[in-house]
Amino acid sequence: MTYAIGIDIGGTNTDMGLVREDGTIIARTNIPTNAYTEFQPYVKDIMDCIAKLMKGNNVSSIEGIGIGAPNGNFYTGCVDNAPNLTIKGVLNFEEEMRKYMDVKVVLSNDANAAAYGELVYGGAKGLDNFIMFTLGTGVGSGIVLDGKLVHGSTGAAGELGHAILVPEGRQCSCGRKGCLETYTSARGIVQTFCELRKQTPNYNGKLMSVPDKDITSKMIGDAANDGDLVAQVTYARTAYYLGIAMANAVTFSAPQAIFLLGGPTKVGKPLMEPLVESFKKHLLNIYEGSCEIRMSQLNANEVAILGAAALIKMK
Amino acid sequence: MTYAIGIDIGGTNTDMGLVREDGTIIARTNIPTNAYTEFQPYVKDIMDCIAKLMKGNNVSSIEGIGIGAPNGNFYTGCVDNAPNLTIKGVLNFEEEMRKYMDVKVVLSNDANAAAYGELVYGGAKGLDNFIMFTLGTGVGSGIVLDGKLVHGSTGAAGELGHAILVPEGRQCSCGRKGCLETYTSARGIVQTFCELRKQTPNYNGKLMSVPDKDITSKMIGDAANDGDLVAQVTYARTAYYLGIAMANAVTFSAPQAIFLLGGPTKVGKPLMEPLVESFKKHLLNIYEGSCEIRMSQLNANEVAILGAAALIKMK
Known part of the structure; x- marks a missing residue:
């Protein structure tokens, strides 16, 4: 079994989940997005959460980290000036996360993530x-x-x-x-x-x-x-x-x-x-x-994390 | 130098051109589409024209035949019941043409052909x-x-x-x-x-x-x-x-x-x-x-033939 991390970044909360390749969310956690105004401490806390999710479930390695975020750009791996985030500017998640873990990071906006989640885990398979x-x-x-x-x-x-x-x-x-x-x-x-x-x-x-x-x-x-x-x-x-x-x-x-x-x-x-x-x-x-x-065949409270996790399956 | 044939099928005329890979139309000819109600004799006459275009210009082999046609379907190689053609039904150009020549045949509708012509020969290069x-x-x-x-x-x-x-x-x-x-x-x-x-x-x-x-x-x-x-x-x-x-x-x-x-x-x-x-x-x-x-950077009276010829460059 392989595992991935799915992260759904919203203006209020940042939800994270450890996803098994069959589309089961093994464990999840969250931090309040709007408690941060600086990017580095925000990513540090996310990476701490990921480490805990992995350790707590005896998962030693992951396939990648997928992120669904408003204004998330697939090509740059950045969130570009999302109006509803308290952390301003161009946020390079890929670069920042790789300081903590040598891992594939894929980012897109939430609707794209949902579509890809439907393809990988939901009713659009095949x-x-x-x-x-x-x-x-x-x-x-x-x-x-x-x-x-x-x-x-x-x-x-x-x-x-x-x-x-x-x-x-x-x-x-x-x-x-x-x-x-x-x-x-x-x-x-x-x-x-x-x-x-x-x-x-x-x-x-x-x-x-x-x-x-x-x-x-x-x-x-x-x-x-x-x-x-x-x-x-x-x-x-x-x-x-x-x-x-x-x-x-x-x-x-x-x-x-x-x-x-x-x-x-x-x-x-x-x-x-x-x-x-x-x-x-x-x-x-x-x-x-x-x-x-x-x-959609995905559960309403799981789709954001599953969609984000699915992004790492992209060629 | 390699060569291709581009065919533009309209309700009135069928225009054919021998196209050099640099996008020059070496020679062209046409037959009246609306003079035909049967598919076989129509394709036979097209293939005769192609043979003449090649022979008259000392071209012994071509890369393929590209066809732009109303209701032209890329996947099937057929024209599906085009309302403005006098030849009715599902016309399988790919199959029929291969009876005469062992050649790649690619078909699409005229606007798709024009777009692809712009990519291969026109202002959309790159x-x-x-x-x-x-x-x-x-x-x-x-x-x-x-x-x-x-x-x-x-x-x-x-x-x-x-x-x-x-x-x-x-x-x-x-x-x-x-x-x-x-x-x-x-x-x-x-x-x-x-x-x-x-x-x-x-x-x-x-x-x-x-x-x-x-x-x-x-x-x-x-x-x-x-x-x-x-x-x-x-x-x-x-x-x-x-x-x-x-x-x-x-x-x-x-x-x-x-x-x-x-x-x-x-x-x-x-x-x-x-x-x-x-x-x-x-x-x-x-x-x-x-x-x-x-x-568009393509000449108005050449775009249909160039676009059709470009189709054979498709992967």
Whole structure:
């Protein structure tokens, strides 16, 4: 058996896991990312954790360290000025970690890591061409083509959440307008619900008295499954946009499957039924029947670590 | 010196050229595609032409035959039910041609061939990651990633002309609505001009008395360069949409360059100035400065044959 370390760097926490090659997380630990403002002590503490994870489980050597991080760049091994990290600047993880251990270090952004995790440990095993959409606070994506993660010329390929879906559409946090993310992220779903509710003066569903600022996509999903019509229309509209984005992605790389991951995708029928319909309706006829929508097969609280660990399998 | 044959199959004509490895077309000939309804005699006549081209130029062997064709499928070596060909069905060129000559046969669609021609013989030499948009009656595209043409799982990847740019937008000939092609093809440009002219009651430009059905994108381009304001707004609007489509393509594969080919791109300033502006405005900030817009360096009447011939260089 071989082992790898997967690290998921988030703005709040840094999660680390010791992963066996069959995709089992043997042990995990974490440190608070936002407790650090300097890079060296942060990496030192990570390496201490890794040493403890290995020693505590009688693992004497690892295949490598995979890192999923916001703005993580595969080519440089660096995190480039991630806006949501308290440690600023260009962070060269590969270089810094090798001061402690002679080990392969591979870094990419979290959505790419999730896609690669699906390929190595999840439902995409054996697939050469697929795309992963991750729906959360934002919308991320990872693209696998001919068995390889697409990094492009800069290392920053696969940002389909920021493809413009509606010219001059909703304001996006990236500064532009109409990005897919503004319609299909958790935040976008809440916005759609609040807009629709406002347009429905006789709305008297369960969420009637919850103020806009307290609504979550999970609450809307639950309401939709309980028969709330406005919540159902919200998810149908979300699905309409996501179906177009998926059909557009197919015109690029003709994948065998598109995988979905993330909280808002857990709602089930209120999202999936209209999504399949929108995808079919908007798919160019030459691709008919060649690409299916699938749910990620990875456990929600394991995908980030497994995806990161999977990165070291990259050729 | 080695040689290749490039074949460009159109609905009307089949153009063939003998191409030297430096990208010079030594000799060319053609037969009328639409004079054939049967596949065997069509291929026989093509192979006769090839034999004559070789003999007439003292070329005893060729590296291969590359074919650019509508619905041409790289994986199968077949043209699959191309709607604009008089010869119907699934046409297996590779199999049929090998009855005459023991030679490598590679087939792809015309936009893919153009992109690969740019890589082998044109302005994309040495580039690993780029995208080609071809503007003509329709809008085609070819995507090169890590030095390879992207074919996807079915062989039909790279149809960015049919990515939906405006949900519920203009009716497309593919049966769906809002495809890029409906805004930026020659036909789309004419439609934009006619719509704008109608909305401008005091329009008194040169094209004032030309009926809608006789307007061409070339006439609009000439008028724009002559100072016709409605024609200039037409190209500015075309550029606006194309710039968004290009920025969206960058979120997929982070190319180093996007190339433009085809009649409507020849208009110059009225297209290019607003195109660069729209592209910059709609490009996600992480890609800033990483991708430039370039014109194809291949001669308009040679690109189809050169692109087809280039296909045999594919690994």
